[in-house]
Amino acid sequence: MEHEKVKLPKRLYDALQDYGLPENGNESWPVGTISGLYDQWREEESSVLGTFIDENADNQWLLIDAVRYGYEAEPQPIYYVRFIQNNSHSFLNSSESDGLEISDNEETEYIKTKFTMPEILAIDPRYKAFAVPVEECKADD
Structure with missing residues (x-):
């Protein structure tokens, strides 16, 4: 089954790019990837991305889908x-x-x-x- 890439806010897209997460996703080690992202963002106390993950379960699922299916930046108005x-x-x-x-x-x-x-x-x-x-x-x- 083919999935569409997840559209992410530009700030989150840029952070995943900085982290080195491929835009086509990473299905081989998704738990390790997410854990690594979470650890890195939690170390930065003022991290907007750490807050994004902690805010609610929907954001966590969005990140999981981005890691699994790939991601792209939402078009900016x-x-x-x-x-x-x-x-x-x-x-x-x-x-x-x-x-x-x-x-x-x-x-x-x-x-x-x-x-x-x-x-x-x-x-x-x-x-x-x-x-x-x-x-x-x-x-x-």
């Missing part, structure tokens, strides 16, 4: 940063040559107009208030 509603030239744009500017939301090879929330927060946390999911923005234009 993408956003425009729109400063003025109903204005087609009020979107945050980013390019290596020009840096940040305000213009339309047409993305090109050189101009980025769609961002993940972590990218927005890294630019300026205040921009979170202007984040609009790409799907919603297309619906109201």
